[in-house]
Amino acid sequence: MLPTLNGATRVHLILGDPIAQVKSPADVTKSFVARGENAILIPANVTPADLDRFVETIVTMRNLDGLIVTVPHKFACFRHVTEPTDRARFLGAVNVMRRTKTGWAGDMVDGLGFVGGIREEGFQPEGRTALLVGAGGAGTAIALSLLEAGIRDLAIHDEDANRRDTLIRRLMERFGDAVRVGSPDPAGFDLVVNATPTGMKPTDPLPIPVDRLSPDTFVGDVITAPAVTPLIEAARRIGCRTQVGGGMFANLLGLMVDFLLQKEA
Numbered sequence: 476m477l478p479t480l481n482g483a484t485r486v487h488l489i490l491g492d493p494i495a496q497v498k499s500p501a502d503v504t505k506s507f508v509a510r511g512e513n514a515i516l517i518p519a520n521v522t523p524a525d526l527d528r529f530v531e532t533i534v535t536m537r538n539l540d541g542l543i544v545t546v547p548h549k550f551a552c553f554r555h556v557t558e559p560t561d562r563a564r565f566l567g568a569v570n571v572m573r574r575t576k577t578g579w580a581g582d583m584v585d586g587l588g589f590v591g592g593i594r595e596e597g598f599q600p601e602g603r604t605a606l607l608v609g610a611g612g613a614g615t616a617i618a619l620s621l622l623e624a625g626i627r628d629l630a631i632h633d634e635d636a637n638r639r640d641t642l643i644r645r646l647m648e649r650f651g652d653a654v655r656v657g658s659p660d661p662a663g664f665d666l667v668v669n670a671t672p673t674g675m676k677p678t679d680p681l682p683i684p685v686d687r688l689s690p691d692t693f694v695g696d697v698i699t700a701p702a703v704t705p706l707i708e709a710a711r712r713i714g715c716r717t718q719v720g721g722g723m724f725a726n727l728l729g730l731m732v733d734f735l736l737q738k739e740a
Contacts, residue, residue, distance in 0.1 A: 481513075485512070485513060485514040485538055485539075485540045486515060486517060486540065487542065487543065488516070488517055488543070489518050489519065489543040489545060490530075490543070490544050490548050491518070491520065491521070491545035491547075492520055492521060492546075493520065494519065498700070498724070499728075516543065521548070523548070526548055526552070530552065530555045540735065541573045541735040542579075543571055543731055546611070546612065550568045552569050553569050553581065555572070556569055558578065558579065558581070559580070559581050560581070563581050565619065566615045566616055566645075567615075568583050568615055570583050570612065571734045571735060573737060583616045584616070585613045585697075586619050587616075587620055587727075588724065588727025589616075589723045591726035592722040593666070593693065595722070596716060596717070601626075603666060604628040604664050604665045604666070605664055605667070606631075606657050606660075607621070607630070607668045608633070608667070608682050609670030609682075610631055610633035610641075610670075614633070618642060622653060628655070629646075630657025630658075631655070632656075632658055639656065659684065660683070661684070661687050661694075662689070666693045666694075666695070667693070667694050668694075669683070669694075669698070669706055670697050672698070679705070681705060685706065688713050689715075690713055690714030691715075693715065693716045693718075694707065694715045694716075694717045694718075696717075698720045699719075702719060704719070707719055
């Protein structure tokens with residue numbers, strides 16, 4: 476996979492807790508190689524309690540060029556970014572960080588990856604309605620990108636009401652009454668998105684009552700492992716078109732690598 480692996484190889488890390496479920500190390504490394512880069516992505520299991528100390532320490536690693544950030548660190552890593560994009564600044568979160576001469580540049584491209592994936596699956600968001608379940612790192616980015624893509628009515632649900640309301644207030648400053656508080660009930664929406672970790676474990680409950688879905692609803696999930704979540708399986712049995720987490724990641728991959736290699740996302 477990396478025939479040039481040697482002392483000159485540039486190192487990138489993906490930070491998360493847990494980390495065993497991520498597929499990014501192989502896929503991102505293959506993308507580096509395909510672009511002629513002598514670079515590798517390595518998983519790093521870092522707990523929230525250790526995150527700040529870890530990020531502050533790794534700057535001493537001279538051959539470290541970038542970070543990909545996953546659950547649960549997307550908000551916490553933002554405070555280490557000295558050069559955020561406008562998108563990252565608005566969301567207060569990052570999922571990719573690039574080393575600069577003065578610190579870290581950061582962006583949040585989860586939402587762009589999700590919207591690109593649903594478009595490839597045939598769902599066009601302009602003028603449609605959507606229910607987003609989950610206002611965490613990925614959910615905030617997806618909410619922004621859906622509204623920028625033309626969703627006319629976005630309902631947001633999160634079990635953490637404070638986190639939900641904080642996101643809605645921020646979005647309302649830019650999009651007004653196109654965004655509102657939602658419930659888990661998916662009835663009547665053109666698009667339903669699960670942006671929570673619910674579905675990663677076999678014992679997890681479904682994030683929405685699937686019996687309230689209609690066959691003409693498009694259902695998307697951000698989870699990549701399992702490849703097809705119980706939510707997506709249930710939606711397909713009803714007849715819904717779907718996007719799995721792998722579809723989102725396929726679009727996200729190029730955006731992250733572009734940023735890490737100092738290209739515009």
